[in-house]
Amino acid sequence: MRRSLHTAHVYMILGLVSGLFYREFTKLNDFTGESQLSVVHTHLLALGMLVFLIVLGLDKVFGLSGMKSFNVFYWLYNTGMVITVGSMVFRGVQTVLGNEIPEVFAFLSGAGHIVLTIGLIAFFGALGKRVKKPTADTPAESS
Incomplete structure (x- = not known):
């Protein structure tokens, strides 16, 4: 469980720093257009910090962290975040600097989202187990 807490904390710090970087880097370069940097902040806070705070709560209730599928989720999800956010930062910086962006970075961002999705599937596998x-002597929850 502490690993989820520390991971959420790291994503919070990265999210806040990325927001500061976006504001200062675009101001420094007199950039007023759209770039991927504008959404890195929200990706890190929502898909990083908030997801791991929710995972922390679910782990507390259901004891997920010792399961193999939970470890698969943890590593795949974080790998997907690194790929996604890394490609977004690279594309955003290149856009602000006015450089051409190689097509491979559009692919990388999509691949990162796919790895995130596979990680989430592993998480739901662990949670489902x-x-x-409900047993016969406890009432079933209504749908």
Whole structure:
């Protein structure tokens, strides 16, 4: 569980720093257009910090962190975040500097999102194994 807390904390710091970087880097370069840098901040805070705070709560309730599928989720999800955010930062910086962006970076961002999705599938696999079906002597929850 502490790993999820530390991961959320790291994503919070990166999210805040990326927002500061976006504001100062675009101001320094007199850039007023659109770039990928404008959404790095929200990606890190929402897909990083908030997701891992939710994971922390679910881990506390269901004891997920010792499971193999949870570890698969953790590493795939974070790898997907690094690929996605890294390609977004590179594209954003190149846009602000007025440089041409190689097409491979559009592919990399998409690949990062795919790795994120596979990680989420592993997370739901771990969660599904821990969420117990109602027994005969306990009432089932209404749908």
